Amino acid sequence: MPEFDLKGRTAFVTGASSGLGRHFAKVLAGAGAAVAISARRVDKLQEVRAEIEQHGGRCTAVALDVTDEARIAPALDEAEAALGPIDILVNNAGMNVPGPSLDLAVADFDRIIATDLRAPFLLAREMGRRMIARKQRGRIVNIASIGSFRVLPGMTAYCIAKAGVAMMTQCLAREWVRYDITVNAICPGYIETELNDTWFNSEKGKEQIKSFTRRRLQQPEDLDGLLLLLASDASRAITGSVLTADDAQSL
Numbered sequence: 001m002p003e004f005d006l007k008g009r010t011a012f013v014t015g016a017s018s019g020l021g022r023h024f025a026k027v028l029a030g031a032g033a034a035v036a037i038s039a040r041r042v043d044k045l046q047e048v049r050a051e052i053e054q055h056g057g058r059c060t061a062v063a064l065d066v067t068d069e070a071r072i073a074p075a076l077d078e079a080e081a082a083l084g085p086i087d088i089l090v091n092n093a094g095m096n097v098p099g100p101s102l103d104l105a106v107a108d109f110d111r112i113i114a115t116d117l118r119a120p121f122l123l124a125r126e127m128g129r130r131m132i133a134r135k136q137r138g139r140i141v142n143i144a145s146i147g148s149f150r151v152l153p154g155m156t157a158y159c160i161a162k163a164g165v166a167m168m169t170q171c172l173a174r175e176w177v178r179y180d181i182t183v184n185a186i187c188p189g190y191i192e193t194e195l196n197d198t199w200f201n202s203e204k205g206k207e208q209i210k211s212f213t214r215r216r217l218q219q220p221e222d223l224d225g226l227l228l229l230l231a232s233d234a235s236r237a238i239t240g241s242v243l244t245a246d247d248a249q250s251l
Contacts, residue, residue, distance in 0.1 A: 015093030036079030173240030189246030
């Protein structure tokens with residue numbers, strides 16, 4: 001279907017050095033988009049870039065700490081100088097410090113909010129400004145979580161941030177719909193990444209997996225269809241949606 005073809009489009013993916021961000025970058029490149037990948041670990045980004053280019057894709061790597069507001073606009077400038085105007089933003093970067101709220105240091109709370117909520121807002125706002133100034137259609141995809149709408153034990157600050165991402169998605173969608181900029185969010189369930197692999201390989205982690213409806217962790221590939229839908233012209237009438245794709249973990 002031509003609506004899902006991303007040839008001629010340019011995407012910017014945060015947190016792309018590993019995990020879901022790395023996977024999303026390769027999926028978008030496979031659909032034809034030029035992809036700017038960003039993260040703090042430049043060496044890991046170069047590995048992703050090499051993979052994409054090996055399969056014929058166009059890719060550039062941009063060093064970016066998403067909590068550094070002063071670095072956001074220059075990072076986008078760098079990406080656009082290499083690949084052209086960005087019209088797809090995937091706000092994927094995130095982190096967590098698990099544990100009881102009573103034990104959570106204020107510095108860790110601030111770090112989670114800065115990475116998981118403040119940074120997606122700053123990136124979306126800067127991209128919105130550019131898209132509106134260029135009178136260019138745009139697709140913004142925020143990676144939220146089932147923690148946006150349900151309690152995940154030991155992850156209070158993370159859930160607060162992801163709930164904020166869900167509401168931010170709806171607010172920005174309302175503000176920018178007249179400019180042909182869609183803003184949507186994907187809410188995955190538990191997927192094994194560098195953030196949680198130690199936990200899920202522990203005995204307690206394995207017990208948690210057994211408590212899921214389908215007794216398994218979700219796979220990154222489970223999000224591919226939804227990502228391509230929201231990044232493409234097929235989603236031109238979908239905006240402000242917070243869509244769950246969690247392998248029934250929240251049921």
